[in-house]
Amino acid sequence: MENKTEKVSVNKEELKKRLTPLQYQVTQEAATERPFTGCYNKHYEKGIYRCIVCQQDLFSSDTKYDSGCGWPAFNDVLDKGKITLHRDASIPERIRTEVRCARCNAHMGHVFEDGPKPTRKRYCINSAAIVFLSADELNSSANGGGSTENTNATPVAQQ
Structure with a gap:
């Protein structure tokens, strides 16, 4: 069974109003927050981390660990179909694999092959690109407490 993520387009002007300058720069311009400055680097409460742009669930606190890298690190994603991976040659001496939200194409961070077992992955994600629930x-939401999703994004037809 194939799990396709519904694509959405985002209004850049609306995003500039809704997101902080750092959140916008990270998600839309592939910037990186300074290490050890993000609010989720040392955050270990149980829950889910969502894309700050489209609110898609991406990571679970169950896979979060302290990698010492200065950014929130996860050894897996909730669903591989919820992210896309891209070759990042922005630093020619250090080719990396960029992680983007599959739904809205927001830049999340990078993934490396030096994480813990069983995946050996280290999804190194900017706090500015995610929101925690x-x-x-x-x-509360599952028990009729209302929707926690607020996307400000428009669905795009699948091609």
Whole structure:
């Protein structure tokens, strides 16, 4: 069974109003926040990390670990179909693999092959690219507490 993520287009002007300058620069211009400055680097509450642009669930606190790299690190994604991977040659001496949200194409960070078992992956993600929902917030939403999704994005037809 193939899991396709519905693509959305985002209004850049709306995003500039909704996101902080750093969040916009990271997600739309592939910038990187300074190491050890992001709010989720040392955050270990149980819950889900979503794309800050389109609110798609991407990472679970169950796969988050302290890699010492200065950014939130995860050893897996919730669903491989929710991200896309791209060759990043922006630093010619150091070719990397960029991680983007498959739904809205927002830049998240990079993935490296030096993580813990069983995946050996280290998804090194900018705090500025994600938003956290606690397990309590998720349970409240699931029990009729209202939707926690607010995308400000428009669905794009699948091709």
